[in-house]
Amino acid sequence: QVGEAVPASQRGSWSSFLKSIASFSGDLSSLTAPPFILSPTSLTEFPAYWCERPELFAAIAGHKDDEERFLAIVKWFIATLKGQYTSRNESMGSEKKPLNPVLGELFYGHWPDKDDRGRTTLVVEQVSHHPPITAYVIENKSKGLNLTGHNAQKTSFSSSAIIVKQIGHAILTIDSGEGEKEEVLITLPKLRIDGLWYGSPYIELWDKTNIQSSSGWSSVLEYKGKGYFSGKIHTIKATVSPPGSSSVKHTIEGQWHIQTRDMKTGKVFTDVTFPKEEVTVGPTEEMEEFESRKLWGLVSHGIREGDYETASREKSKIENDQRQRRRDEIAAGTTWELKHFVKLESDPVYERLVEDTDITPQEEDCYVYGNNPPAWLA
Ligand code: CLR
Numbered sequence: 001q002v003g004e005a006v007p008a009s010q011r012g013s014w015s016s017f018l019k020s021i022a023s024f025s026g027d028l029s030s031l032t033a034p035p036f037i038l039s040p041t042s043l044t045e046f047p048a049y050w051c052e053r054p055e056l057f058a059a060i061a062g063h064k065d066d067e068e069r070f071l072a073i074v075k076w077f078i079a080t081l082k083g084q085y086t087s088r089n090e091s092m093g094s095e096k097k098p099l100n101p102v103l104g105e106l107f108y109g110h111w112p113d114k115d116d117r118g119r120t121t122l123v124v125e126q127v128s129h130h131p132p133i134t135a136y137v138i139e140n141k142s143k144g145l146n147l148t149g150h151n152a153q154k155t156s157f158s159s160s161a162i163i164v165k166q167i168g169h170a171i172l173t174i175d176s177g178e179g180e181k182e183e184v185l186i187t188l189p190k191l192r193i194d195g196l197w198y199g200s201p202y203i204e205l206w207d208k209t210n211i212q213s214s215s216g217w218s219s220v221l222e223y224k225g226k227g228y229f230s231g232k233i234h235t236i237k238a239t240v241s242p243p244g245s246s247s248v249k250h251t252i253e254g255q256w257h258i259q260t261r262d263m264k265t266g267k268v269f270t271d272v273t274f275p276k277e278e279v280t281v282g283p284t285e286e287m288e289e290f291e292s293r294k295l296w297g298l299v300s301h302g303i304r305e306g307d308y309e310t311a312s313r314e315k316s317k318i319e320n321d322q323r324q325r326r327r328d329e330i331a332a333g334t335t336w337e338l339k340h341f342v343k344l345e346s347d348p349v350y351e352r353l354v355e356d357t358d359i360t361p362q363e364e365d366c367y368v369y370g371n372n373p374p375a376w377l378a
Contacts (some may be wrong), residue, residue: 005094006199010034014199021196025156029100029132035308037199039088039096044107044124046098049083049146050170051111051120052276054140058117061174066182067242070217071250073172073184073272074238077211078221081236082272085203086189094212095193095201099296101126101134102322103336107292108377109279118142122279123373124292125340128152129322133168135341135367144175150341150367151188162201164191169364171349176228183214185353189223190291194196204233205256212353218244223256233234236260282376341367 013034020031027109029043051057056076063069085353088095093330108126121142127135127150136202149170156194166188189205205223212218221238234257240250252269254260260269287294295318302311329335354362 003197003199006034006182007036010036013208018196021155021162022157026154027131028153028155028162033097035303035306035311037094037201038311039092039098039099039302040303041295042099042105042107042296043132044101044105044134044251044292045083047124047134047138048109048122048279049087050080050136051122051138052083052278053272054081054111054120055115057120057138057145057147058140058143060172061145061176062142064176065375066213066215066217067249068244069174069182069213069345070211070213070219071240073213073241074211074219074221074252077186077255078236078238078252078260078270079272080347081189081205081234082365083276084236085205086257089202093200094195095203099299100132101129101292102290102295102318103129104287104290104338105292106290106339109280110279111277113142120145121373121377123369123377127338127341133367136370137340137369146173146175147171148173148367148369149186154206154211160194160197162191162196164193165218166190169347169348169350169366170180171366180214183353185210185350186358187211187359188319189221192225198217205236210357212357212359214353217241218357230361235260238374241316242294248355316352340370340371343367356376360362 003014006014011072017033056079059073060069060076065074103126105126109122111120113119118140118211120138122138124134124136128273131152133150133152138147147170149168151168153164154165154167170186172184172186189209190207192204192206193201194204195201204225206225209221219238219240221236224235226233234255236256238252239270241247242249247252252260253262253263257271259271261267262269284293284297298314299311302314302375346365347364350364350366
């Protein structure tokens with residue numbers, strides 16, 4: 001039946017929402033959805049998923065050997081997938097529609113030092129509203145680790161599912177303090193959002209992504225869902241190849257939301273069945289106007305409490321304020337100034353790393369971090 005998981009009073013508006021996405025491709029964030037499917041969290045918070053296993057991130061710096069270090073990167077990456085793609089189902093019962101960030105929206109956080117892993121910080125800025133683009137940097141300075149990336153989405157609709165192509169990439173820089181820094185390109189998986197008809201959307205990953213290091217080590221990660229090679233949901237197969245070769249030295253297989261194994265040794269490679277560590281953020285009262293939880297505070301509260309009238313009124317206020325700002329800028333002949341990132345039309349690191357690979361596209365833009373965190377985070 002249509003919308004089993006949809007409150008009876010919202011079934012009509014859920015069907016119209018589904019019809020509007022079916023006849024629409026591009027920026028989903030701008031479509032109005034019924035209240036039951038709204039998430040109280042803005043997309044600017046999502047980059048935190050990259051570091052919810054801070055000890056695995058820090059562990060990358062603990063290996064002197066290129067091969068060992070590369071395997072640590074693959075391990076950390078696979079372990080982030082569960083948080084990135086299933087955590088809304090766990091916390092809210094299904095995938096939901098996140099709040100659409102405003103231009104210049106900010107999100108700051110950190111994971112404290114513990115057990116010698118060092119402190120890790122997160123700076124996120126919404127660098128474009130139309131189309132929505134989010135830039136972020138995650139740093140563990142004591143370990144010489146920096147992950148800088150940006151992401152956007154291209155959505156389309158196909159046989160009752162939303163297909164999401166992720167645009168953008170992340171670069172992990174590892175500075176061991178001796179000699180050249182290692183640079184590692186990470187590309188992002190394609191998403192298929194199913195379960196829409198019933199009103200309980202969930203994500204499956206498909207196709208392939210790459211991890212490509214300047215050390216020459218590389219990995220191709222292949223994603224499948226139920227009904228493909230293993231018949232199980234959230235399946236991954238990663239192959240790891242040494243420099244200058246496409247021969248496979250390691251194969252990792254399993255389910256990214258539970259466990260994967262190294263097929264050669266039979267040993268567990270990733271296990272994400274124990275709790276992750278959410279990012280620590282300061283008190284909302286001390287935040288600046290454009291910090292995500294402050295900006296959306298009343299909207300989020302409304303959504304959480306089921307007070308959708310307040311949520312929608314407060315959301316309109318934010319959107320009207322944004323429209324007015326854009327009009328004022330046009331009148332004054334100015335543009336919004338980003339606080340932390342600078343856009344480059346082409347990313348030299350990306351382009352160097354994809355050279356001689358079949359990674360597409362061969363060119364991408366990027367957002368460079370200005371190394372200017374707020375004082376309390378620095
Ligand atoms: C953002 C970048 C993160 C990984 C990630 C996870 C879930 C994705 C999100 C990204 C982008 C926005 C997204 C969301 C799932 C649903 C949502 C595609 C890629 C869309 C806009 C909302 C669809 C609406 C239905 C759920 C009703 O690292």
